[in-house]
């Protein structure tokens with residue numbers, strides 16, 4: 516990947532709705548000023564920074580006269596459109612007063628899974644950063660509803676980090692990091708300092724969103740952190756309101772929960788997966804509803820039994836698209852069977868496959884660590 520010299524040390528920082536808005540649902544101006552002050556400090560010190568900001572839907576509620584969080588998608592989208600304007604206004608003003616330009620980038624995850632969109636987005640980011648500006652990113656909620664229904668900006672921040680080859684991904688939340696259980700409901704929960712693998716034991720610690728404004732909860736942060744471990748990008752989840760937190764984390768201080776692969780572990784398939792984001796993929800697997808739910812909602816591996824159709828010619832280890840019955844792209848991943856073998860195993864349980872392919876008895880079609888769900 517072409518990486519201009521100036522991009523060394525790039526930090527992508529994601530801030531969640533629950534941290535950005537105050538108790539009454541208004542964007543918290545004092546918090547925004549403190550956050551931008553830290554970003555400007557890093558920028559002036561030569562560190563390129565990208566801000567991925569949630570909070571548009573929450574910020575737009577009051578502007579459009581909703582007294583509570585709407586539940587229908589068009590109203591949420593309308594709130595996001597109104598709130599995005601308010602947020603950009605606030606960021607641009609705070610950055611300008613510190614001599615830094617702001618560039619608004621609204622993306623959908625699908626924009627960056629198509630090669631042309633990926634390259635265009637990357638060029639825009641790099642040019643903004645070279646020019647000393649801070650790109651401010653959010654999902655383009657006008658055309659995308661996915662994050663209102665099953666995911667959120669934690670993964671968008673991860674995708675942006677991978678797209679730009681960031682050296683650090685920081686997730687600012689309303690909680691000090693990952694706890695052994697949801698600290699809002701379990702007073703005995705303890706902060707976890709370091710995670711080298713987001714396995715079942717780690718996933719079991721996380722509950723959903725803890726507030727009425729956040730959408731993803733800890734689970735979606737863990738999915739994003741898992742993808743980052745695979746891509747070899749260290750990730751920190753920490754309390755956004757803590758004093759000078761971003762500058763401290765970017766300076767290497769150990770706060771919150773840090774996710775990174777063990778030294779010496781190979782990121783090869785992770786890298787391949789991220790490269791796959793930019794490349795034309797080798798094939799396409801169609802999956803049934805059950806498999807779609809398992810990979811999207813539970814973060815499970817894709818098993819051969821859920822694959823209904825295979826197209827294209829690929830080898831074990833290639834990157835393929837995963838689509839649902841209507842052809843909608845839901846994920847991309849490193850496949851563990853060749854296209855020739857996939858024809859034989861699709862629709863079958865692993866124990867049946869094991870009878871005629873003993874070496875594949877425990878092999879998913881795509882392992883969850885190598886599966887990027889959009």
Ligand SMILES: Nc1ncnc2c1ncn2[C@@H]1O[C@H](COP(=O)(O)OP(=O)(O)O)[C@@H](O)[C@H]1O
Pocket residue numbers: 530531532533534687688689690692693694695696697698699720721722723724725726728729730731732733734
């Ligand atoms: N194991 C856990 N550790 C920390 N927080 C957890 C855990 N399980 C659930 N949560 C909840 O996740 C919340 C953070 O997610 P969310 O509200 O979506 O924040 P954001 O707006 O920053 O994305 C926390 O406030 C907490 O209530």
Ligand SMILES: N[C@@H](CCC(=O)OP(=O)(O)O)C(=O)O
Pocket residue numbers: 530531532533568569570571572573595653654656662666667668669728729730731732
């Ligand atoms: N694009 C949406 C993001 C919603 C979202 O991801 O929220 P969060 O869980 O707080 O990161 C918005 O700006 O409201």
